[in-house]
Amino acid sequence: xxxxxxxxxxxxxxxxxxxxxxxxxxxxxxxxxxxxxxxxxxxxxxxxxxxxxxxxxxxxxxxxxxxxxxxxxxxxxxxxxxxxxxxxxxxxxxxxxxxxxxxxxxxxxxxxxxxxxxxxxxxxxxxxxxxxxxxxxxxxxxxxxxxxxxxxxxxxxxxxxxxxxxxxxxxxxxxxxxxxxxxxxxxxxxxxxxxxxxxxxxxxxxxxxxxxxxxxxxxxxxxxxxxxxxxxxxxxxxxxxxxxxxxxxxxxxxxxxxxxxxxxxxxxxxxxxxxxxxxxxxxxxxxxxxxxxxxxxxxxxxxxxxxxxxxxxxxxxxxxxxxxxxxxxxxxxxxxxxxxxxxxxxxxxxxxxxxxxxxxxxxxxxxxxxxxxxxxxxxxxxxxxxxxxxxxxxxxxxxxx
Numbered sequence: 410x411x412x413x414x415x416x417x418x419x420x421x422x423x424x425x426x427x428x429x430x431x432x433x434x435x436x437x438x439x440x441x442x443x444x445x446x447x448x449x450x451x452x453x454x455x456x457x458x459x460x461x462x463x464x465x466x467x468x469x470x471x472x473x474x475x476x477x478x479x480x481x482x483x484x485x486x487x488x489x490x491x492x493x494x495x496x497x498x499x500x501x502x503x504x505x506x507x508x509x510x511x512x513x514x515x516x517x518x519x520x521x522x523x524x525x526x527x528x529x530x531x532x533x534x535x536x537x538x539x540x541x542x543x544x545x546x547x548x549x550x551x552x553x554x555x556x557x558x559x560x561x562x563x564x565x566x567x568x569x570x571x572x573x574x575x576x577x578x579x580x581x582x583x584x585x586x587x588x589x590x591x592x593x594x595x596x597x598x599x600x601x602x603x604x605x606x607x608x609x610x611x612x613x614x615x616x617x618x619x620x621x622x623x624x625x626x627x628x629x630x631x632x633x634x635x636x637x638x639x640x641x642x643x644x645x646x647x648x649x650x651x652x653x654x655x656x657x658x659x660x661x662x663x664x665x666x667x668x669x670x671x672x673x674x675x676x677x678x679x680x681x682x683x684x685x686x687x688x689x690x691x692x693x694x695x696x697x698x699x700x701x702x703x704x705x706x707x708x709x710x711x712x713x714x715x716x717x718x719x720x721x722x723x724x725x726x727x728x729x730x731x732x733x734x735x736x737x738x739x740x741x742x743x744x745x746x747x748x749x750x751x752x753x754x755x756x757x758x759x760x761x762x763x764x765x766x767x768x769x770x771x772x773x774x775x776x777x778x779x780x781x782x783x784x785x786x787x788x789x790x791x792x793x794x795x796x797x798x799x800x801x802x803x804x805x806x807x808x809x810x
Contacts, residue, residue, distance in 0.1 A: 514535075
């Protein structure tokens with residue numbers, strides 16, 4: 410039972426609680442959000458509520474850089490998504506909120522491009538692609554018409570992947586894009602020692618192309634994945650292999666031996682304790698029948714495909730297939746000297762290879778010798794002290810002056 414006082418208090422102070430049990434209505438912005446989505450899906454008012462052009466693009470349309478235009482509907486099955494893009498490369502989602510940092514999207518550390526995830530449509534795109542598809546769709550159509558059957562890509566004119574302004578973008582074919590990227594690098598990236606230069610000649614036009622590696626040539630040929638680009642196939646075809654109207658030949662420079670150079674094979678040896686190490690012929694243990702690697706008296710290694718290399722520099726030494734090159738050379742060419750050091754009482758597990766001139770990159774056979782650890786330390790210290798004395802003499806002031 411309600412008392413009169415309680416009833417009056419409820420009526421005066423909490424009037425809505427007594428008169429209506431219905432939950433409060435949704436805020437106005439939620440209603441607007443729903444109407445905007447409804448109009449986007451069902452094309453209310455002639456489908457122009459989002460500012461799309463007649464065919465979903467505004468190619469050639471003049472507008473302010475900060476003006477947002479609906480992203481081309483071709484990405485969403487001909488339906489307007491509510492997402493917008495500006496000519497300066499910013500993205501706005503269907504709620505009018507800028508996507509990512511300042512509307513630029515989210516920067517990928519792997520690719521270096523800005524991108525966005527449109528989760529409602531399960532679409533992930535780079536921002537430069539969205540800008541080009543929206544503002545440069547006619548240019549794309551003209552490029553595809555001029556080069557039928559070829560893939561077209563979006564290129565950053567100034568080479569800056571983060572500059573997604575429409576003025577900095579253009580459509581190019583895959584081959585045009587590869588050529589421009591290679592030609593625009595003022596300082597080409599240093600190639601790893603395994604990179605093999607390839608030459609391509611167009612059979613129809615005679616156009617010549619040079620590629621610093623097999624991978625770059627494969628990309629030029631629309632990611633060709635056949636066996637013809639394998640090293641063995643290229644080496645076995647002096648006149649070149651034919652791929653997609655191009656004749657491809659390999660540079661034989663990295664297969665040539667130097668004057669006076671000769672190679673010896675090293676095999677993997679499996680001893681009784683199950684350990685595996687590399688050794689020259691004549692040692693006990695189970696020996697592989699195929700050489701694991703070959704080393705030369707000039708401090709170079711030759712792999713199974715015939716490629717010759719000095720190795721890859723790591724922590725001050727040259728390595729090949731996980732082994733230090735100077736130890737491989739000493740193993741192949743100084744086996745007798747190694748045995749003499751062992752007979753003198755040195756332990757095999759602690760033997761070290763000394764560079765006589767102190768240069769760890771000079772792996773010529775004349776510059777190497779097997780030594781015990783204590784001898785190696787003494788030789789290294791003597792060389793360091795000798796260099797310090799020479800340096801002090803050169804820097805000593807002239808007393809006569």
